[in-house]
Amino acid sequence: MTGRYEADPATLKDLLAPLGDVQALETLGGGTFATAVRATFADGSRSVVKMVAADTGRMSTYEKGILGTEARIFGMLADSGVPVPRVQLTDFTRTRLAADVVVTEHLPGAAWNDLSLGDDEQRTLRRELGAVMTAAHRVTAPHFGYPAPESGLSGDTWREAFGLMVSAALADADRWGVPLPDDGVRAALAAHAACLDEVIAPAVVHADLWPGNVFVDETELRIVGIIDTERTVWADPLLDLVGAEQFSAAPPDEDIVAGDTAAGGVLADLLSTEGGQARLHLCRMYYAILLVTEVTIRGYEGDFAVWYETTARANLDSALERLGC
Numbered sequence: 001m002t003g004r005y006e007a008d009p010a011t012l013k014d015l016l017a018p019l020g021d022v023q024a025l026e027t028l029g030g031g032t033f034a035t036a037v038r039a040t041f042a043d044g045s046r047s048v049v050k051m052v053a054a055d056t057g058r059m060s061t062y063e064k065g066i067l068g069t070e071a072r073i074f075g076m077l078a079d080s081g082v083p084v085p086r087v088q089l090t091d092f093t094r095t096r097l098a099a100d101v102v103v104t105e106h107l108p109g110a111a112w113n114d115l116s117l118g119d120d121e122q123r124t125l126r127r128e129l130g131a132v133m134t135a136a137h138r139v140t141a142p143h144f145g146y147p148a149p150e151s152g153l154s155g156d157t158w159r160e161a162f163g164l165m166v167s168a169a170l171a172d173a174d175r176w177g178v179p180l181p182d183d184g185v186r187a188a189l190a191a192h193a194a195c196l197d198e199v200i201a202p203a204v205v206h207a208d209l210w211p212g213n214v215f216v217d218e219t220e221l222r223i224v225g226i227i228d229t230e231r232t233v234w235a236d237p238l239l240d241l242v243g244a245e246q247f248s249a250a251p252p253d254e255d256i257v258a259g260d261t262a263a264g265g266v267l268a269d270l271l272s273t274e275g276g277q278a279r280l281h282l283c284r285m286y287y288a289i290l291l292v293t294e295v296t297i298r299g300y301e302g303d304f305a306v307w308y309e310t311t312a313r314a315n316l317d318s319a320l321e322r323l324g325c
Helices: 009-019 066-076 120-138 158-175 184-191 240-242 254-262 265-269 276-298 302-322
Strands: 022-028 035-041 046-053 087-091 099-105 202-207 214-216 223-227 233-235
Touching: 009 022, 009 035, 009 046, 009 087, 009 099, 035 184, 046 066, 066 087, 066 099, 120 202, 120 214, 120 223, 158 184, 158 233, 158 276, 184 202, 184 276, 184 302, 202 240, 223 265, 240 265, 240 276, 254 265, 265 276, 276 302
Parallel strands: none
Antiparallel strands: 022 035, 035 046, 046 099, 087 099, 202 233, 214 223
């Protein structure tokens, strides 16, 4: 898969030596992009080592410099109220490993999507997730677009940055031979460009807050960890609603929006306007393009790949229809 990297255990232990004497290394499952390894030290403490291969040949444009973004966003959110892990070590030299490396503290709890919870419990967590979004959106970002300079996808305005993001996504699809309704996408962007100017300040948008990236204390039923900040965009807050429900074409989850509102967030206000609704569908259009294209780039196979691409294409068609294109 794209970005995955198998490190030599001895070299990895040497890299981790400043943190302690490594007693065990365990590759963690669940990721489709990077490789994650749990390191256990002699004193019983644990860390998570995340590695992305240096070879960018099978990456989307927005993924260039992606692990540097993860470390940077963890730092930005450290005192925000968003429960992100502390960064313990980074290595972007690619001298000992042919990969970028970020090491963080090991979070408590369990991944939300691994838990068997009732409807009321799920609603409680979705409301708390809305509050987590609010906390992140209050953090000041320096510009719009992707943080990593390597991507080249940033701008002084959301219109400029989003236009670059969409163009890059279409170019990636063309490079990999993935057919898309390019004319419809460009027409939608042109027809609704003015509403992008309504976004006057960039928010820190995680853009990937599905339950697999959320850690929960099952006993207290509260969110205790947020991971995988590498796809963060400094953007319109509405993009977080799309990232949390990546394969949905339905209205945004009411509980997430309610949780954001209760925490003083602006998502409900944005969704109540014509421009906000248009931007929601533009964000869904963009996200669907990424999902459709990555099936080919990452080499997904079997029934999963068929479902993934079919659903994403249906969502793309739905977004374009709602945008009048």
